[in-house]
Amino acid sequence: MSMSDDQALHSPRAWEAPLTSLDKGVPTLAEPIALKDVAAQRWNLLAEDLPLPAAILRESALRNNSGWMRGFLEGADADIAPHGKTSMAPALFDLQIADGAWAITVSTPQHFAVACAFGYRRIFMANQLIGRRNIRDVLGALKTSPEVEFFCLIDDIDNAAALAASVRECGSGRRLNVLVELGYHGGRTGCRTAEAALTAARAVAAEADALCLAGIEGFEGLLYNDGAPEVVAQVNALLDGMVSVAEGADTEGLFGSDEVLLSAGGSAYYDIVANRLAETRLTRPKRVLIRSGCYITHDSYMYVRARAALARRDPALAATGGLQAALEVWAYVQSRPEREKAIVAFGKRDASHDDPPLALKWFRPGLHAEPQAVPAGHEVVRLNDQHCHLRVPVDSPLRTGDMLGFGISHPCLTFDKWRVMHLVDDGYRVTGSIRTYF
C-alpha cells in the first residue's frame, strides 16, 4: 500500500458523520465539525478543551505497534488479517492496511457490512454465518460487489449444506469461501476432533458448485494467556490438529482454492501460531494468517502479561521492540468523600471492566505542565455505570477537579464504549478524531 501511516490515520471518509455535541467526549459545538477538520480546532486534553470522560489514542503508540507487527510478520513469513472487531474503527483498519495487512477480520455480518461500506476488499469473518437475514445480506453484498473477497467458517455439515443452498438460491455465480474450524473440548466453536473437521471439509468439497474450501482455521485466543507451559501445550495441540486437518484435506484433494489459508486468531500466541502453521506441508501454496486485533493499541494489563509471556518464550523476538499502550480513558476526580476514597467520573460505560482500569497519570490544571505518574497505592476497587471508586492512600494528593488518565485491560471492550475517540500527540494535542461502528 502506498498510503503512509500518517495519511492512513487521518483519512476519514467524507460521508462519516461529523462530530456533534451528542457525541461523548466532544465539546459543545456551534456547528458540527467534520472529522477532517478536528485537528484545526487545536484542542488539547490537558488544557481542558475536551469534556471528560474522553478516550484518547496516542498516535505514537499506534504507529509503534503497527510498525512492530509489520516487522514481526516479515520475519515470520506470515500475514495478518487484524481483527477489526477490536476497534471497529476504520481509521485503525486503514493504518493496518497501510502496514501491509492482507485482509480485515470481522466477527459478525454487521461488522462485514461496515467493512464493505468502508471499501475494504478482503474480509475474513472469523465466525459461522447463520440466520436467514444474515446470510441473505452477506451473499447479497457479495453479489453486488464482486470486487470483495470474503471468507467465513463452518464447523458443521448441516451449516455447509444450508450455506450451499443459500448460495445457489442467491444466484450470484460466485462460490462462498469457507474455512473449516477446528476447536477443542471445552472451547468455543469448531469441530472437536480432526476427524470431525475432515468430515466437515468433505461436506464442503461435496458442495463444490457453491462452496470453496479455502483453508483451515482455529482460535486459540480463549486459552488463558499467561503463557504457562500447559497452556502453550494446549495451543500447540490445537495447531497440530489444524496442520493434520489441512494435510489430510490436501491429500484428499478437498481444497477448492489455489492457495490454502491456515489461520488462527488471538493476540497472545501469534508467534507460536505463525511458527507452527508455517510447517504445514501441502501440495499447493499456503498462506499463514494470524488475526491479532489487540496489538494495535496494546493495553495496560491483560496484554502486558501476554507480552511478558512472549518475551519469556522468545527473548530475541521481544528484543525487536515493545508494544505500547495507546488507549487511555481520562476523567475527573469528582468527589473526595472519604480520606481513603476518591470518586472519579467514569465507569462501566467508559472502560472495560473484567479487569479494573489502572490509574496511571495525574494532571492538575493550573499546577502541572505535564501528566505525573499517579503515586503508589491508588487502586480502582469498584466501577458503577458512570462512577469509579478509587481507593487512595491517606496522604493522596488527589482533589476534586484533578484529571486522571487510566490505562485499560482488553481494548475490545473499551472501544465499544465510545463512538468517538481522539487521536493525540505526545503532548495530548488532539490531532484528529475517529469514529467506531459497533
Place this chain on the structure above:
Amino acid sequence: MSMSDDQALHSPRAWEAPLTSLDKGVPTLAEPIALKDVAAQRWNLLAEDLPLPAAILRESALRNNSGWMRGFLEGADADIAPHGKTSMAPALFDLQIADGAWAITVSTPQHFAVACAFGYRRIFMANQLIGRRNIRDVLGALKTSPEVEFFCLIDDIDNAAALAASVRECGSGRRLNVLVELGYHGGRTGCRTAEAALTAARAVAAEADALCLAGIEGFEGLLYNDGAPEVVAQVNALLDGMVSVAEGADTEGLFGSDEVLLSAGGSAYYDIVANRLAETRLTRPKRVLIRSGCYITHDSYMYVRARAALARRDPALAATGGLQAALEVWAYVQSRPEREKAIVAFGKRDASHDDPPLALKWFRPGLHAEPQAVPAGHEVVRLNDQHCHLRVPVDSPLRTGDMLGFGISHPCLTFDKWRVMHLVDDGYRVTGSIRTYF
C-alpha cells in the same frame, strides 16, 4: 402532557439519523430508512427479517410499566425525574414525559447535551459538575436556552465556590440550581454526615448571587437491593439524614428556591423513598422526586428480585400490578460443538454481563408459530465479546440456526450496547426503531 403513550413512543425527531446497514440489528438496506418509516417495512423478528443479534423492546411491557409508575406516583404524592442514563433513548423519555414525569434525570454533561438537543425543558443532573469544559458547556447552554431548567449536585464547599465563580464569569444572569448531596460511609459521592451537608448548604447560600440551593439529594441505589431488613435500615438512615439536613437548612433560611426538592434515586426502594421524604416538615413547599430509571423496561433478574422485595414489604402496592420485562436480546444458535454446549452468537458487546443473561424464549424458523419457553437446564455459563457459552441438557432440542430470546439483568448496561433498538408488538412485528445516544 397531551401526547398519548402511542404518539410518544413513535415521534422521532426529523433530524435523527436514519437507519443504515452500519447499525447493528439493522438489515442491509438499499437506502437509509427514516425512523418514522420503519413500521412501514413490516419487519418481523420471527420471520427472520432482522439480522441477529438484535435488541427489542416489547411495547406492551413499556406501556404497562410506564402506566404502573404513573399510578404509583399518584398514590404516593411524589414526582419522578426518571433517570435517562438508563436508556439514553429519547423515545422512552417521551413516553415518560407523556406519563407525567416532572423532569429527565441525567448523569453527565454529555447526557445533558443530549437532553437539551431533544428539547427537554427540565433536566436534573444527579452528579457533581466538574471540569472546565464540562462547566463551560453546561453554563453556556443555560445561557443560550433560558427555557431550560437545570439542577445539579454538590457535596463539597470548594466545588460550590468554583461553580459560583464560573457562573459569575459566564455572565448569564441566571443562578445555578444545586442540591446538596448526602451520602453515607462506604458509599459513593455525597457528604458523609448531616453536619457536613449543612456546611455545604451554607456555602451554597453564601454564594446566593450565583447559586440557588434548591434541595437536598441522596442516592440509595447502591445499597444491595434484595430488601433485607438491615439494608432497608441503611436506606432509612440515609433518608432520615436527608430529612434532617432539609429541615435544618430550612430553619437556617438557606434555600433559595420557592420550592424545595427532596430527591433520591434508584429503582429498588422508591416506595420507601417517597414515603419517608414526604414526612419532611418545611416552611415552604416541597417536591418529593424519585429518579428510578429501570422501571420503564424492568428486567429479568436484578429488578425482579428488587420487585419481589417490594412486594414483601408492601403487598398492597404490589397488588396494583406488576412490572414486565420489556427488553430482550435475540440471537442465533451458532454452533453445537458438544452435547452439553451451545454457542450463541451474541456476547458482552450485546448484553449486560454482571449477571448472565437468561435464555427465556426459543424459536425455530419453519417449525414454531410463536416463541416457546426454553426448557429447563439451559444456562449461560460464559460470555465472550461476541459469543455466549450456553450449557444445555444432553437432550436439549437446540440446534444451529435456532433463535433464542434472552432476558437481561440491569437494563442500563444493555442499552449502552445498542445504537438502535426495535419496538415490537406481542407478535414480534417491528412497530418502530429508536436510537440511543451514549
